[in-house]
Amino acid sequence: MDVKILEKSDRKIVMQIDDINPAFANSLRRIMLNEVPILAIEDVEFTDNNSGFYDEVLAHRLGLVPFTFSKLNLKSECKCGGKGCSNCEVQFTLTKKGPCLVKSGDIISSSLDVKPIDTEIPLVELLEGQAVKLQAMGHLGTGAEHAKWQAAVVGYRYFPIVKVTDKSDLGPAMKVCPNGVFGKKSDGSIGVVKAINCDLNMRCTEVSDGVSISHDDTKFIFTIESVSGLSAEDIFSQSLDILGEKAKEFVKAVKAEV
Numbered sequence: 264m265d266v267k268i269l270e271k272s273d274r275k276i277v278m279q280i281d282d283i284n285p286a287f288a289n290s291l292r293r294i295m296l297n298e299v300p301i302l303a304i305e306d307v308e309f310t311d312n313n314s315g316f317y318d319e320v321l322a323h324r325l326g327l328v329p330f331t332f333s334k335l336n337l338k339s340e341c342k343c344g345g346k347g348c349s350n351c352e353v354q355f356t357l358t359k360k361g362p363c364l365v366k367s368g369d370i371i372s373s374s375l376d377v378k379p380i381d382t383e384i385p386l387v388e389l390l391e392g393q394a395v396k397l398q399a400m401g402h403l404g405t406g407a408e409h410a411k412w413q414a415a416v417v418g419y420r421y422f423p424i425v426k427v428t429d430k431s432d433l434g435p436a437m438k439v440c441p442n443g444v445f446g447k448k449s450d451g452s453i454g455v456v457k458a459i460n461c462d463l464n465m466r467c468t469e470v471s472d473g474v475s476i477s478h479d480d481t482k483f484i485f486t487i488e489s490v491s492g493l494s495a496e497d498i499f500s501q502s503l504d505i506l507g508e509k510a511k512e513f514v515k516a517v518k519a520e521v
């Protein structure tokens with residue numbers, strides 16, 4: 264197995280993983296989507312809300328705000344697996360009077376580590392005479408329970424194989440390719456310059472017989488984009504730990520039976 268990082272920032276990682284199969288790639292993807300715990304608001308108690316939104320609608324919007332939660336590390340502190348205990352619960356308050364636009368940055372948490380990752384997310388507009396006052400409780404949860412606890416958007420694609428079989432018929436393919444796969448090479452000739460950009464949409468094969476597109480189903484290009492308070496690297500690394508734990512549990516269960 265070989266792993267190559269193609270692009271990396273705090274919020275996004277693009278990587279190539281070789282020598283795996285579709286089942287393994289999908290296991291990784293599903294764990295990142297559904298099983299890496301993150302923090303979200305769950306219970307909201309309103310003392311005042313005469314805004315244009317019903318309590319339920321505003322509570323739903325609050326639930327979708329992503330928060331940082333560096334000290335709420337499941338492995339080191341929480342003993343309940345993210346179900347809700349003093350180590351994985353945080354209290355929030357929000358008090359605003361109109362006229363104003365209430366934003367995620369107006370949510371005050373009981374923990375210094377817990378802050379909205381973006382303070383400009385609009386929650387509700389308050390007109391003159393309108394007000395919102397509420398208390399809320401957030402805890403760790405997973406995407407398997409609700410999308411608001413989904414840590415990342417994760418996708419993968421097969422590694423593309425792009426071949427030029429007839430250079431004289433490459434012009435139309437170059438014109439329709441939206442990803443810059445074809446271009447001028449360093450020796451001045453026209454050909455494949457960035458095969459990895461190919462997303463296998465097959466548009467070039469519809470206009471040119473001089474191109475052949477296929478894929479290698481043992482190599483995958485993963486894109487992990489965090490939509491939570493965890494970095495993309497944390498999400499990937501936690502998903503590997505979870506997969507490892509599952510494999511250990513499976514081996515234990517099998518050994519107990521045979």
Ligand code: SF4
Nearest residue numbers: 440461462464465467
């Ligand atoms: S399949 Fe699509 S992305 Fe790939 S080379 Fe052809 S046009 Fe470009």
